[in-house]
Amino acid sequence: MEDYLNYTVNVLKSRNYVNLTIVLGNESCDLDSAVSSLVYATFLHWQHQKMKCKVCTRNKRDESTYKDDIFVSLLDVDRQDLPLKTEVAFCFKEHSLRDNFLLFRDDIDLKNLVEDSKINIVLVDHHVLSKKYEFLSPYVTEIIDHRPIDKNNWSYKDDVRSTIEIVGSCCTLVTQRIQDLSALMNRGDFFDDYEVCADLLHSVILLDTVNFSKEVNKATPHDKDKVQFLETILKPSDCMEERKIKVQRLVEARSDVALLNAAQLLRKDVKIVGDVFIPSFPILVEVYLRKPEALKAVSEALSQRKCTVALLLGMDLTGDLRRDGAIISDDAEKVEKFSKILQEWKSPCLQLSPEENSECFFFKQLNLSASRKQYIAPINEFLNNCN
Numbered sequence: 366m367e368d369y370l371n372y373t374v375n376v377l378k379s380r381n382y383v384n385l386t387i388v389l390g391n392e393s394c395d396l397d398s399a400v401s402s403l404v405y406a407t408f409l410h411w412q413h414q415k416m417k418c419k420v421c422t423r424n425k426r427d428e429s430t431y432k433d434d435i436f437v438s439l440l441d442v443d444r445q446d447l448p449l450k451t452e453v454a455f456c457f458k459e460h461s462l463r464d465n466f467l468l469f470r471d472d473i474d475l476k477n478l479v480e481d482s483k484i485n486i487v488l489v490d491h492h493v494l495s496k497k498y499e500f501l502s503p504y505v506t507e508i509i510d511h512r513p514i515d516k517n518n519w520s521y522k523d524d525v526r527s528t529i530e531i532v533g534s535c536c537t538l539v540t541q542r543i544q545d546l547s548a549l550m551n552r553g554d555f556f557d558d559y560e561v562c563a564d565l566l567h568s569v570i571l572l573d574t575v576n577f578s579k580e581v582n583k584a585t586p587h588d589k590d591k592v593q594f595l596e597t598i599l600k601p602s603d604c605m606e607e608r609k610i611k612v613q614r615l616v617e618a619r620s621d622v623a624l625l626n627a628a629q630l631l632r633k634d635v636k637i638v639g640d641v642f643i644p645s646f647p648i649l650v651e652v653y654l655r656k657p658e659a660l661k662a663v664s665e666a667l668s669q670r671k672c673t674v675a676l677l678l679g680m681d682l683t684g685d686l687r688r689d690g691a692i693i694s695d696d697a698e699k700v701e702k703f704s705k706i707l708q709e710w711k712s713p714c715l716q717l718s719p720e721e722n723s724e725c726f727f728f729k730q731l732n733l734s735a736s737r738k739q740y741i742a743p744i745n746e747f748l749n750n751c752n
C-alpha cells in the first residue's frame with residue numbers, strides 16, 4: 366500500500382502521467398468517505414496494472430519516457446484538519462498510512478489539473494458535488510454511494526456508471542464493486558495483494574452499522590454479507606469478539622474530542638446544503654453548547670462559510686444511544702420556519718422534542734435511527750420554500 370501511495374503521489378507531483386483518475390470522498394471526510402476513496406483508488410490502480418498487457422509492451426518501452434495512468438485518492442479536508450477527524454487519524458495510524466503519502470484538498474489545484482490533464486472523477490460516499498467542486502461534473506465517470514438518490518442537480522454524463530444502493534456503509538458497496546470487477550478480470554485477488562484494504566473496509570462497515578446494532582438500525586443484509594466475506598480473508602480467530610473490539614476502539618477514537626475547542630468541533634464533520642451549515646458531533650449538542658464560546662464559534666463559522674442558518678446534530682454512543690440538535694441563526698424568522706418544517710416532517714418523522722432554551726431552538730431527537738442524511742430532504746424543502 367505504501368509503495369502504491371508513494372509512487373502515485375510522486376508521479377502526480379511530477380505530472381508525468383497520461384490519464385489521471387481522482388477518487389473523491391465527501392466533504393465531511395468521515396471514515397467511510399476516507400476509506401472508500403483510499404481503497405477504491407488502490408483497487409483501480411491494481412486493476413490497471415493487472416490489465417495492461419505487460420508482456421507485449423515491456424520490451425519496446427523506454428522506461429525514461431514511459432507514462433502511465435494514475436489513480437489517486439483525494440481527501441476532501443485541509444491537511445491541517447486531519448487531526449479533527451479523530452477516528453480517521455486513529456485508523457490511518459493503526460494501518461501505518463502516513464499522511465505524507467496522502468493527498469488532501471489543499472495540496473492540489475483541481476481547476477488547474479482539469480485544464481491540463483485528461484481527468485476522470487469517481488465519486489464515493491456522495492453523489493451531489495459540493496459547490497466548490499461543481500465544475501467537476503462533466504468529468505465524473507463513476508459514482509458509488511449509499512444515500513437516497515437525489516436527481517435535483519444531476520448533471521452527469523449519460524454513461525456514468527452508478528452504484529447507488531441504500532446500505533449502512535459505502536464501504537459495503539466498494540467491497541461489492543471490487544469483488545464484481547475482480548471476478549470479471551479473473552487475474553488474481555486484490556485482497557490477497559492488499560489485505561490491509563480488507564481490514565479497512567471491515568472496520569468501517571462495522572463502525573457505520575455500529576456492529577449491526579438494532580437500535581441504530583443502519584445495517585442491511587448486504588452490509589452483513591460483505592463483513593462475512595471480508596472475514597473469510599482476514600480470518601479472525603473469534604469473529605464476534607473481533608467485531609466488538611474494533612467498533613469499541615473506533616467509537617472511542619471518534620468521540621475523543623476532549624482536546625478540541627468549539628471552533629474545531631464545528632469543523633470535525635460538516636456538510637453544507639445551500640446556506641445551511643450542518644456540523645454533526647460525536648457528543649450531544651447539549652454538551653457542545655456548554656463549551657466556552659460555543660455560540661460565538663457558530664456565528665463565526667456561519668459568516669466564514671457564507672451560511673445563514675446552522676443545524677447542529679449531536680449523538681452520544683457511550684451508553685444508550687441518544688441524539689439531539691439545535692437550530693441557530695441571527696434571523697429569528699428562519700429559525701421559526703426551519704424548525705416547523707423539521708418538526709412536521711413525515712418521511713421519516715424525526716420525532717423532535719423541543720426543550721426550553723433561551724439562545725437557540727434546541728431539541729431532543731427521539732427517532733434514533735435518523736442521521737444527517739434524513740435531514741437533507743426537509744432542508745431542501747426549507748431552502749426551496751422559505752429562502
Ligand SMILES: [Mn+2]
Binds near residue numbers: 397398490511535
Ligand atoms: Mn457514508
